[in-house]
Amino acid sequence: MQIIHSISEMRSACLGLRSNGAELGLVPTMGALHAGHRSLVRAARETCRHVAVSIFVNPLQFAPGEDLESYPRTWEADLDLLQREGVDLVFAPSAKELYPNGTEAFVEVSAIGSRLDGASRPGHFRGVATVVAKLFHIVGPDHAFFGQKDAAQVAVLRAMIRALDFPVQMSVCPTVREEDGLAMSSRNRYLSPEERQQALALRASLDMMELAVMQDSSSVATVRSKWHAYLAAAPGVRLDYAELVDPTTLLPVEHLNAETLVAVAAWVGTTRLIDNVVLQAPRGIVR
Template sequence: MINAVHKIEEVKKQVNEWKKQNLKVGLVPTMGYLHEGHKSLIDRAVKENDKVVVSVFLNPLQFGENEDLDKYPRDLERDLEVCEKAGANLVFNPEVLEMYPESSCSYVNVENLTKGLCGAKRPVHFRGVCTVLTKLFHIVSPDKAYFGEKDAQQLAVVKKMVKDLNFNLEIVGCPIIREEDGLAKSSRNIYLSKEERKAALILNKSLKKANSLMENGERNAAKLKEIIENEINSETLAKIDYIEIVDSENLEKLDKIEKTVLVAIAVYIGKTRLIDNFTFKLN
């Protein structure tokens, strides 16, 4: 089985050897407990690069108070099996102190794009995401890094950070992977009881309804949000965190759909917060 590397210098040494051979390196950053969604990112990276590094690091900086850091699922042995089967070449699994020595006091923050959507309720989240990714990009020096479109705001923020800070790599967004019944794959799905798992289907159902209306010409954002809201509220176990229709690039709210938009929702099913979205492109 593929072994995990725990030290930054070990990763740098291996990557430097690959670079000397002019090999292209892909990076798939994860927080572990890998599922089919993660595997799809690794599969894409394997196809497009000579070598692939998967980071498995549960980043404490992106969790706020009273969030689920302590109970977030962990299973490194299973993660290593997924990585090996998908064809990854190296798994980087550092300890927290390896990534953030006690003397650490530097952070990376992207403004504006992080104010709404998930950033409105999770004020430290994207600072933690951007800080850890900046470190991973420097450690691994990838040619491409792969992210799922389920975390649409994260993808937009990372693309902006890479552009603004002149990172020499390409950010690749990959489609949402869903269960057969439509629920978006997520490590947090494990928290759902059988009844909650069934209730969680309301997320995709509400988005499908909105997408259908948009395809048939509806362009009023407020009306579409109301339709999504009513659909979600029909499920007694669901509690809406947010429903937003925003510009797909700058994430600013829109009243009327006249360009490519992101329709994004966050919903609590019981105590579990789930996100889902779709992008609507005008022909």
């Protein structure tokens, strides 16, 4: 496994791996790797001959007052995991390497980038799109792998790839969960034992929504109202958003007769968590 810190060296190494026509997969991360990241690496390994992983805590996607400085950094453990998974290249640039003159240009996906997390974290998706676009240019991957847990990010990046004609196939892998159902996240380590139990309300609320959507009598307004009431009553949970949206546009759905992204974000203590499921209404039902 080769560890690379400079753009020029990474670009050269990636060109070398692809020179014989072999496909290269990219897994972009911010480090603090867990089983969810491992699942992305394994998906990349199954699809591509070579796999590159980036580790970069991107300052552009953190708003003032967010946890940029305290974001978990577990470099040695990350490298050990990636070594065991047979990763070929690890790209770990500094902020100065990736943004040598500060940020002179941004990639912004208009409209969709201001929905869900983009509404509550202004500029977040601009930062995400900018760094991922740079990684695509540097690495030149054939495939890029992301997790379904970050469903709004997935929608934004799909729109970016489509709009800017990146020759990249995007693969979205299922959310990996703890044994009790909590979606795996690098931020879960912030939770106290009590908060860890309180956080289970997010997953429980999604299970409740799945049952509600399967009931013929439930309208969008009805199930959303019940969902908000459930989360408002959950101890220790402070709701950011809980929405039923189209998974491609992130616009609110009017009828539960198609694929629907049921997405929630909430603070538990001082930790902001997200989760979601994609649901299909019973065939023939419009409500």
